[in-house]
Amino acid sequence: MKSLIFLSLLILITGCRLTGQALDVPYVPTPTSVVEKMLEISNVGPGDYVIDLGSGDGRIVIAAAQRGAVGHGIDLNPQRVREAEENAMKAGVSERVIFIEGDLFKAEISQATVITMYLLSSVNLRLRSGLFEKLRPGTRIVSHSFSMGEWEADEEVRIDGRNVYYWVIPADVMGQWEWQVNGEKFLMDVKQAFQKIYPQLRAGNRQLDVRQAVLVGERITFSVVDHRNGNHYVFNGLIDNDRITGTTQIRNDKYKAIENWSATLVRR
Numbered sequence: 445m446k447s448l449i450f451l452s453l454l455i456l457i458t459g460c461r462l463t464g465q466a467l468d469v470p471y472v473p474t475p476t477s478v479v480e481k482m483l484e485i486s487n488v489g490p491g492d493y494v495i496d497l498g499s500g501d502g503r504i505v506i507a508a509a510q511r512g513a514v515g516h517g518i519d520l521n522p523q524r525v526r527e528a529e530e531n532a533m534k535a536g537v538s539e540r541v542i543f544i545e546g547d548l549f550k551a552e553i554s555q556a557t558v559i560t561m562y563l564l565s566s567v568n569l570r571l572r573s574g575l576f577e578k579l580r581p582g583t584r585i586v587s588h589s590f591s592m593g594e595w596e597a598d599e600e601v602r603i604d605g606r607n608v609y610y611w612v613i614p615a616d617v618m619g620q621w622e623w624q625v626n627g628e629k630f631l632m633d634v635k636q637a638f639q640k641i642y643p644q645l646r647a648g649n650r651q652l653d654v655r656q657a658v659l660v661g662e663r664i665t666f667s668v669v670d671h672r673n674g675n676h677y678v679f680n681g682l683i684d685n686d687r688i689t690g691t692t693q694i695r696n697d698k699y700k701a702i703e704n705w706s707a708t709l710v711r712r
């Protein structure tokens with residue numbers, strides 16, 4: 445009897461199942477109001493593929509399906525996976541979602557448009573580099589209660605005493621980019637820390653004034669003032685590996701136009 449009590453306590457304390465891997469996070473469900481806020485802030489809807497890492501009773505993926513998305517949940521605990529499948533059935537969304545038993549660190553997640561999670565700060569930090577490796581730029585991530593260290597959230601809201609954090613995976617724009625506008629060559633050096641970018645721009649031997657540089661997923665925008673000729677530019681483009689394609693607005697006292705813009709990465 446004593447040894448049975450000891451074993452039960454051990455399981456409770458370590459979060460271990462009798463067979464298999466220890467849980468990295470105990471099961472605590474996200475309240476419904478927080479689930480709805482997570483899906484609202486990440487704008488989940490038709491066309492989305494939502495993956496909940498550590499999906500518990502399936503509530504986040506099920507609520508996402510009720511908003512028109514498809515997706516799946518992954519949980520190490522088979523009992524949670526069974527509950528989630530039953531809940532999906534009851535909610536009438538079992539044709540749109542599945543729940544699988546597995547380790548969230550080893551999960552294939554590249555198909556996601558939205559990743560949801562309610563884990564722990566330490567687990568988020570261990571996950572972070574994998575999220576950058578596996579997810580495409582533009583993928584949205586939403587986390588209940590726990591942040592990602594120095595990767596600051598793009599948005600943070602509070603609901604019923606809980607924090608909800610929201611990020612978009614940024615494209616990698618670090619390096620030197622080159623392009624021409626009206627026969628003039630531009631060279632831009634970009635330093636990057638997660639979604640924050642610090643561009644320095646030259647045209648010929650002049651340093652230009654870059655303002656409001658913003659990177660959201662694969663989209664970059666920034667304004668430029670060339671004090672020598674009075675030109676104002678607004679650059680706006682989509683990053684695809686070593687190329688940016690988009691448009692630039694050009695404006696000065698006598699002239700205004702919108703032209704195609706294409707930049708090439710010349711050095712990482």
Ligand SMILES: C[S@@+](CC[C@H](N)C(=O)[O-])C[C@H]1O[C@@H](n2cnc3c(N)ncnc32)[C@H](O)[C@@H]1O
Nearest residue numbers: 468469472473474498499500519520547548562
């Ligand atoms: C705090 S609960 C969150 C459940 C659900 N996402 C929600 O918000 O209601 C964390 C879940 O992660 C699961 N979990 C813990 N470690 C895991 C791992 N390494 N791989 C997959 N699931 C894990 C637990 O079984 C638990 O169901």
